[in-house]
Every structure is written in structure tokens, then in C-alpha cells.
Amino acid sequence: MERELESLFAQKKLRLTTPRREVFLAMQSSKAPLSISELIKKCPISERTSVYRTIDLFVRENIVKIVPIGWKQKYELTDLFKKHHHHLSCTKCGNLIDIHSKNIETVVSDVARENGFSETDHTFEIRGLCRDCK
Ligand SMILES: [Zn+2]
Ligand SMILES: [Zn+2]
Structure with missing residues (x-):
């Protein structure tokens, strides 16, 4: 799975930095979509602002999608990494x-x-x- 991220990043000519890797692994290991505060808790190495920036980038690059839950929003990996559901x-x-x-x-x-x-x-x-x- 991490291989897939590495090749995707290489293909998009993006650097796979520590926060990017950490955010991806946190999302991958989570059974359910995560809110931004849950995600920050799961990424102790990365600074809060880098988690925010990484999520923005991941959404733009179609790695992560926004899941609207009622009036809130959560995040999870796109269908590229998880079966559509x-x-x-x-x-x-x-x-x-x-x-x-x-x-x-x-x-x-x-x-x-x-x-x-x-x-x-x-x-x-x-x-x-x-x-x-x-
Ligand atoms: Zn319940
Ligand atoms: Zn569907």
C-alpha cells in the first residue's frame, strides 16, 4: 500500500515528506473516516499545520476525499486506495x-x-x- 503511495508521488513529482507519509499511514490504518482533530491525534510526529496542509494537498491530488457526515466533514482515502463504498x-x-x-x-x-x-x-x-x- 505504501508502495502505491510512493509510485503515485513519483508519478506526480511530489516529495514524500514525513508528514505526508504519516498522514497517509494514519488514514490507511483507520477503519472509519477521520475528522481533522482525530487525524491530528493519530499523527504525533507531524505539526498540526502540516497535517492541515497535507490533507489539502491529498484532497487536491485525489488521494483523500471529503466525507460529509451530517453537517461535519471527515476524510478517508479515495477509491484509488480503498474499495468504493x-x-x-x-x-x-x-x-x-x-x-x-x-x-x-x-x-x-x-x-x-x-x-x-x-x-x-x-x-x-x-x-x-x-x-x-x-
Ligand atoms: Zn450508535
Ligand atoms: Zn457509490
Whole structure:
């Protein structure tokens, strides 16, 4: 996985600095999307400002995507590094559960096509209460 990042950086002619590596590894090891403050906690070597700058760069370079969760936003690796998926989001405990659903993807591309729309990306979130909070 880190190899993939190295070759991607080489290809984009970007330097793989310590914060860039640290942020990437933190995101890669996380099961769920991370908020910026969670990410900062997971990156003890890097300064706060470098974590912010790295995230900006990663979003621009399509390494990380923004996941809107309610009115907040979190970050996770893009489909280049993680299989395409969506989330169930618990409004009580904040837990996020990955969902992989062929049906959702089919509906999304059908709706886009039926409207003569050429889709580049989509977000989809189901909010509610998880098993533990119900
Ligand atoms: Zn919950
Ligand atoms: Zn999708």
C-alpha cells in the first residue's frame, strides 16, 4: 500500500515528506473516516499545520476525499486506495459503518444516465441509529 503511495508521488513529482507519509499511514490504518482533530491525534510526529496542509494537498491530488457526515466533514482515502463504498452514520454515537452495495451504484448510474448526466462522483449517506444505540 505504501508502495502505491510512493509510485503515485513519483508519478506526480511530489516529495514524500514525513508528514505526508504519516498522514497517509494514519488514514490507511483507520477503519472509519477521520475528522481533522482525530487525524491530528493519530499523527504525533507531524505539526498540526502540516497535517492541515497535507490533507489539502491529498484532497487536491485525489488521494483523500471529503466525507460529509451530517453537517461535519471527515476524510478517508479515495477509491484509488480503498474499495468504493458508502456509510451508515449513527446520529447518537457517531459510529460510521462501511456499506458496499451494488444496488446503490446501479441506481446512481441509472439515474445519471437517464438524465443525460455524465457522473464524476457521488456521495451517499444513511443516517440513523446503530444496533447498539437503537
Ligand atoms: Zn450508535
Ligand atoms: Zn457509490
